[in-house]
Amino acid sequence: MxxxxxxxxxxxxxxxxxxxxxxxxxxxxxxxxxxxxxxxxxxxxxxxxxxxxxxxxxxxxxxxxxxxxxxxxxxxxxxxxxxxxxxxxxxxxxxxxxxxxxxxxxxxxxxxxxxxxxxxxxxxxxxxxxxxxxxxxxxxxxxxxxxxxxxxxxxxxxxxxxxxxxxxxxxxxxxxxxxxxxxxxxxxxxxxxxxxxxxxxxxxxxxxxxxxxxxxxxxxxxxxxxxxxxxxxxxxxxxxxxxxxxxxxxxxxxxxxxxxxxxxxxxxxxxxxxxxxxxxxxxxxxxxxxxxxxxxxxxNKPKLGFLKTRDAESTKMSFKVTLGIMPDYIFDGKGLRLDGVSDNKPAAKAGLQAGDIIVQINETNINDIQDYMKLLNTFKKGDNATIIFLRENEKLSTQVEF
Ligand SMILES: [Zn+2]
Missing domain, CATH: 3.40.630.10 (Zn peptidases)
Incomplete structure (x- = not known):
């Protein structure tokens, strides 16, 4: 009952x-x-x-x-x-x-x-x-x-x-x-x-x-x-x-x-x-x-007031290059955590894996996804970059070609 x-x-x-x-x-x-x-x-x-x-x-x-x-x-x-x-x-x-x-x-x-x-x-x-x-x-x-x-x-x-x-x-x-x-x-x-x-x-x-x-x-x-x-x-x-x-x-x-x-x-x-x-x-x-x-x-409230927001860093359509990664948008730590890596794209070719956390690209520190997106906009096809990343707390480095 x-x-x-x-x-x-x-x-x-x-x-x-x-x-x-x-x-x-x-x-x-x-x-x-x-x-x-x-x-x-x-x-x-x-x-x-x-x-x-x-x-x-x-x-x-x-x-x-x-x-x-x-x-x-x-x-x-x-x-x-x-x-x-x-x-x-x-x-x-x-x-x-x-x-x-x-x-x-x-x-x-x-x-x-x-x-x-x-x-x-x-x-x-x-x-x-x-x-x-x-x-x-x-x-x-x-x-x-x-x-x-x-x-x-x-x-x-x-x-x-x-x-x-x-x-x-x-x-x-x-x-x-x-x-x-x-x-x-x-x-x-x-x-x-x-x-x-x-x-x-x-x-x-x-x-x-x-x-x-x-x-x-x-x-x-x-x-x-x-x-x-x-x-x-x-x-x-x-x-x-x-x-x-x-x-x-x-x-x-x-x-x-x-x-x-x-x-x-x-x-x-x-x-x-x-x-x-x-x-x-x-x-x-x-x-x-x-x-x-x-x-x-x-x-029960009046029509919402509208606000202009800070400019979005970018949308998915605007990049000239791609690393072929799925960012973890929910990751709260320092760096860009990869939720996934696409086969045959630059990140995969450079040996990056799901779970890796990118903390630096060339001379630029990557603290979050916004840093990454801003930087990504500066590359064009054929450019090379050094990526520093964490894998299970070990700091590693790899070369990527966009
Ligand atoms: Zn959709």
């Missing part, structure tokens, strides 16, 4: 259904969806799935054609994609659903649903990516599942909040935040009436002994204190920058306070092995619960 009571009590408190989160990730990251490359038939299938979910919840369509927001973009096709060499115009498709609470202002919750498809776009970390399905379970079926289930919660909770909700899933993120940028340039809802934006990109790999990352907390003075008020679950690492490697950037650049929730880098990042078997659904559900609590924490 006691067990029955506690079971029914806990299910009552649960506002996110993990099985549904799993169902969305499972479909979106299945081989049938072909890795959801931007402007592919498989991506269109994913869009149709999301639109069907929004329709089932009776969200209002907020695209240009029902739930769809189609946009054209020019794409500098790479040689591997033999069907499209040179500058081509392609069409992408965002999917938007709206909850009208009859209020003046709106909360935006978004996630990109495109990924790397069959590895044609040069964003893969696999040494031979062409033709392999990049399922993108964490990146970013996890975020899309989050948007769908948050939409379900806010549309079925029987509460009329003090803000409306706009749920958006973006195409073209992996090619450079194209879908979110296009919408912000030509929006279907006035930008001046958006209170704030929450972006979910890679929220499927939460590990209890690691921190949850929240980027963009410098975009409003009110973020951190309000997150701290409702967070009882996570150790959180905050980053203030409004500009980051995902779609919150497009909103930040329009002076809208914007956050990015992120469970961190891993060895399967941008590889065909980013599969559903490695997703922590219970962890994701807890993140979504935190977001619900945050939305309510802010619901």
């Amino acid at each position: 006691a067990l029955l009571i506690s079971l029914s009590f806990s299910s009552q408190a649960q506002r996110i259904n993990g099985e549904l989160v799993m169902k969305h990730i499972s479909f979106l990251s299945s081989d049938e969806l072909g890795g959801r490359g931007t402007s592919t038939a498989e991506e269109i299938k994913a869009a149709a799935y999301i639109a069907r979910e929004f329709k089932g919840m009776e969200l209002q369509p907020k695209g240009t054609s029902a739930y769809y927001y189609d946009f054209d973009y020019t794409y500098n096709a790479k040689v591997h994609d033999t069907s499209t060499i040179g500058l081509k115009v392609k069409r992408g498709r965002n999917v938007l659903g709206y909850i009208d609470n009859g209020r003046k202002e709106t909360v935006v919750i978004g996630a990109h649903y495109d990924h790397l498809g069959y590895g044609y776009d040069h964003n893969s970390m696999d040494p031979n990516p062409i033709g392999k399905i990049h399922n993108g379970a964490d990146d970013n079926a996890s975020g899309v599942a989050g948007v769908i289930e948050l939409a379900r919660y806010f549309s079925s909770n029987g509460i009329t909040e003090n803000y409306n909700f706009l749920f958006m899933t973006f195409s073209g993120e992996e090619l450079g935040l194209i879908g979110s940028k296009k919408w912000c340039e030509n929006p279907t809802y006035p930008l001046s009436n958006i209170n704030y934006m929450i972006n979910l990109d890679m929220i499927g790999r939460y590990e209890a002994d690691k921190k949850l990352l929240i980027y963009g907390v410098g975009t409003s003075a009110e973020w951190i204190s309000n997150i701290e008020k409702v967070n009882k679950t996570f150790a959180i690492k905050y980053d203030s920058a409004g500009i980051g490697p995902s779609d919150q950037t497009s909103f930040y650049l329009k002076n809208i306070p914007a956050l990015h929730f992120f469970t961190g880098q891993h060895n399967d990042y941008h590889k065909p092995s980013d599969d559903i078997s490695k997703v922590n659904v219970a962890g994701e559900a807890k993140i979504l619960e935190l977001i619900i609590d945050l939305v309510y924490q802010l619901d």
Whole structure:
């Protein structure tokens, strides 16, 4: 009897259904969806799935054609994609659903649903990516599942909040935040009436002994204190920058306070092995619960004030060279700890391994990831550098060629 009571009590408190989160990730990251490359038939299938979910919840369509927001973009096709060499115009498709609470202002919750498809776009970390399905379970079926289930919660909770909700899933993120940028340039809802934006990109790999990352907390003075008020679950690492490697950037650049929730880098990042078997659904559900609590924490407050943040050091698109490493964004010690090393890239060729901590490159001390990114911008292809690193407390040195 006691067990029955506690079971029914806990299910009552649960506002996110993990099985549904799993169902969305499972479909979106299945081989049938072909890795959801931007402007592919498989991506269109994913869009149709999301639109069907929004329709089932009776969200209002907020695209240009029902739930769809189609946009054209020019794409500098790479040689591997033999069907499209040179500058081509392609069409992408965002999917938007709206909850009208009859209020003046709106909360935006978004996630990109495109990924790397069959590895044609040069964003893969696999040494031979062409033709392999990049399922993108964490990146970013996890975020899309989050948007769908948050939409379900806010549309079925029987509460009329003090803000409306706009749920958006973006195409073209992996090619450079194209879908979110296009919408912000030509929006279907006035930008001046958006209170704030929450972006979910890679929220499927939460590990209890690691921190949850929240980027963009410098975009409003009110973020951190309000997150701290409702967070009882996570150790959180905050980053203030409004500009980051995902779609919150497009909103930040329009002076809208914007956050990015992120469970961190891993060895399967941008590889065909980013599969559903490695997703922590219970962890994701807890993140979504935190977001619900945050939305309510802010619901009785006026529209958030916007702040410009320090300039982000860089985004993932801006480097001329790469070491081929996955930084450990959550590492708190001195130096840059490697979460992973890609095969056949400069770091691997120089003998660096996951777990190594880079503390110096040439004459420059590397205290954190910002130091590293700043320095990386100064190298070009063919340059050599000496890397000093720690491996199990031993100080070692190696030569790398970019
Ligand atoms: Zn992503």
